[in-house]
Amino acid sequence: MNGTRKLYFENVRVGDELVPLVKPTIDRVTIARYAGAIDEYNPLHLDDDFARRSGFPSVSVPGMLAMGFLGQLASDWLRPGQIKRFSARFVKIIWPGDSLVCRGRIVDKRREETDHYVDLELWVENQRGELVVKGTASTKLFYNPSDEDRFRRGIPSELREPGARPSLVDALERELPAAVAAAVPAPKTPKGARAKKEGEGTAAPAKRGSSRSGAAKAQK
């Protein structure tokens, strides 16, 4: 994958699918390594004898391993944005020997106050094409590179200043595609631009994620 690619709100299209993430086959070592990493040793995932006495044919794979894979899919896709809300339902048991593919689709893009959110539907399939995990994520993106740059320098976004480019703000509120919005001549007075509170959305920029341009991928 391209480690320098960045994603911005203006380029996101509802309905698009994420490039699927294909993970290596899960074996008992994968499970043990995960159990060690979270320092939790649920015998249903580690002890075949206990699993059988509990009514299972063998140990099973922790659902959280697959949710972690979904997080990887979403995080790789949205850089330099952030996951704000992330849910998963473990709908079918995953077994050692299963090979999982993580998939996602963009279901909504919206503006809340001064922030830009993209909602994803996420899911995991096994090698038989069966749905094993179903999830959703709400992600927060920068509107465009200049929005990110201003954020990183602690400058309020131009999209957030009263009177700044009202045509763009109005168009966003009508949820027009951003590319079209940018080309539309200003049709209205600036009243559509929300007044910005002092300091809003600009606090402690160093605490928040941003550019990962230098983060070359070392994906196996």
Next chain:
Amino acid sequence: MLDRELIGRRSEPLWNEVEAGSIRRFAVALGIGDLIHHDERQAKDAGFRDLVAPSTFPITFRSSIDLEVALGLSSRGLVHADQSFDLYLPICAGDRIQVVAVIVEVAERPSAGGIVDVVVVEDEGRDADGTLVYRGRRTMIVRPPAREA
């Protein structure tokens, strides 16, 4: 039927130290190669304070409730049914996160294999300033007792 008296039980706050090694091991266990989880320099170049944790990392945090002990479940397996996180701030190496967990539901639910016991636990973590860092919610299915060997 599990003890519904447990509903509302809230744990004492417990500090969790976020170690760089824990973040790296967690990323390795998930097969995540992104260097912001492995290389301090790369994480800082990307605007983080230090190595940043993957999104599901709060699952590693401990609260002072031990579910198996609280529910008397030593011979009963727990199956994770669902999980959600609200992530308010990035979690980075060197952070100290104070975790509180609450048992919000103990109930029986119908399932394909008959009635099962479920337990819903919510937790939240705050940083050293008391700022909310994350909230989590998980549903666990409690398996029938394992048969004797």
